[in-house]
Amino acid sequence: MKARDIMVSDVPVITTKATVAQAVQMLKDNYGDESFINAAPGLVVLSERGGLAGILTPLSVITALSGT
Template sequence: MKARDIMFTDFPMISLHASVGDAVRILHKNFGDESYMNAAPGIVVVNDNGELAGILSPLTILKTLGMEANEAGRPREESPEFYATLSATIKGKKVSDIMDWQAISVTEEAQLLDVADLFVANRFQRIPVVRDGKVTGLIYRSRLLFALADSLLA
């Protein structure tokens, strides 16, 4: 089996010029209900040519919130007003300001054990699949595990 055999082809993408607020809306739309509680949500970030630029994950957004909160002098009692101010600070930032500039991807022809090696070496939760620089799919760690486990269990 190859990467193309297990990749998801329906996944969220966003421009690196979009706002973090837009990214949060996309995350909420795609992963905001409880059916995705154990998923590894993230958004593929593309440049002006539609080529892979990186990944934006909820963890990256949370790290940014934490850093901004510390810079703003985090109060002892966090209030709704504090969260509103904090949110206003980051939602106007560009995705490119906070995203993970992930250069690692695989082609549609990549062998699954090679993909597994990348997951282990880099501790990613998802790896983009590209053809001619354009993202054509996304492989999640769990999807790879289950694809390999199916052949182990057969």
């Protein structure tokens, strides 16, 4: 078995220019109600050139908004 056999390939994508509010809305849209915080793998963040810039997880958002 290889990683490609079990990976999630339909993860939502945003760009580095997206706001945190847009990211939260995308998480809600793609993962349902507030319980998405426990289930959502996150969002793939693409650079302006379309390359991988990182991954934005629900915990990252919560941490940023809580100021810790």
